[in-house]
Amino acid sequence: MINITNYKKLIILILSSILSLVFIGCTTMNENNLDNNTTLATSKQELTVAAASDLTKAFTEIGIAFDKAHNSSITFSFGSTGNLSEQIANGAPFDVFAAANESIINDLDTKGFIVSDTKSLYGLGRIGIATLKDSSFETSTLDDLLNPDIKIIAMANPDHAPYGLASKQAIVSAGLWDKLEPKIVYGKNISEAMTFITTGNADAGFIALSLKDDSILNFNIIDSNMHNPLNQAIAVVKASNKQDLAREFINYVNSSDGQAIMSKYGFIPPEE
Template identity: 30%
Template sequence: MAALVSPSTGRSVSGLSPTPTKPAASASSPTATKTPAPAKTPPIQKVQLIVSAAASLTESLNELQPLFEAKHPGITLVFNYGASGTLQKQIQQGAPTDVFLSAAAKPMNALAEEKIIDAATVKNLLVNDLVVVVPADGGLMISSLADLKRDDCRKIAIGTPETVPAGSYAQESLTGSGLWEVLQPKFVFAKDVKQVLSYVESGNTEAGFVYRTDALASTKAKIAFSVDGKLHKPITYPIGIIRRTEHRAEAELLYDYLISPEAAAVFDKYGFGTSP
């Protein structure tokens, strides 16, 4: 056995054995076995659900979106807001849509008759009221449809009746009151109720016809008066599922959620009534 040399004295030190070195672990040694990495959980494949909805539902549906998605993390809602008649035409032309929420029965019924909407799913979800609004600051003091004839009420915003249900309800009310033809020179037509509201808020028109829910959501416009509900058809918001949807199960989950008490509480917050 070779003698060890003391590192401090440089002398050999007898009687001491070198510390044995451990043999290197072989490939077959247990210590060399690598623990396999845990299998990666595949990401959730989210379904994108496209909802075409009346513009007057914007605020309430935007609030409901995260509440629904929290309950169903595999679904992402994408909203397409606009005038109900315009949305109807888009759907008829094949625009991707899974669920339709209209601000009137006519567009929904037309799609159901063409078998684009599953008629078995059509249900009146909400009700609303038609009101006349004026600018919040310095707006005219008017209290009836007849007051719209006043000389100081120069321009009146109204949704295009052919595509905007609120405009159609306004036309029906004014026609029944004998004022439609008289007020024609004052009308400024808009693509939807949100544009009507913006015209009034900016002072570009002295008055405008919108839904109560739109007026309540605005800080720059105020309700001058409510239009008598007897002058027009009931304002209902039907919901229906598109027959050609590729995500029927997910569409039914949204459908059921929107008719739930939780959703009804949010709609109520924005001034909607629930349909009996």
């Protein structure tokens, strides 16, 4: 005759064994999933791109699209072209440099800091005069900046920012430099010049077309014949140890998808 007590103990032992196996299996699956997720997270290739401030909006959008397509993680360092160039010459760990003018890239190439066969133009930039929408004055032309109500004019420093230099060239071309210079305050780059305007610390200023914000600013473009062309160039930094991915990024910027984004922010394609 079967001992009921022993029978119950046997059933409990069997059920316990089954539950233990299920628990071990689930734990193993969770560990495998965790390992797989960790591998996916850590397998992203990282890229560091030094870029002129006028590219802030365009390159941020391009970076999102590129990361998605290449399982990468791009870090941008936006600043004035001149300052970024100095950082590269001093060994800053950038993989790509997107300058606001071609001459800086050529200069770095001559000095051995750029991979020569990666140099390419990626767009032509434009500048204009900006004021807040609630301003009481019109600034459709450079002559309008003579208005005595306009006491402070912001622009990027022409000594190291190509957009600042183009702004100065336009003022000089109009024969207004001597009259307007006393009103001018300099930003480290074109983004800071725009901040002076949007915060009300400047009455008017020169900004990149690519940075204009129609919701808060009036913007009037300047005739491109009044300054040297803002031919913007990009290249792989020679010290980079991720040159293959860096080349892919440049190719993406100049691809149809990349150029569609650049055009969205007012850059003229190189071929034009």
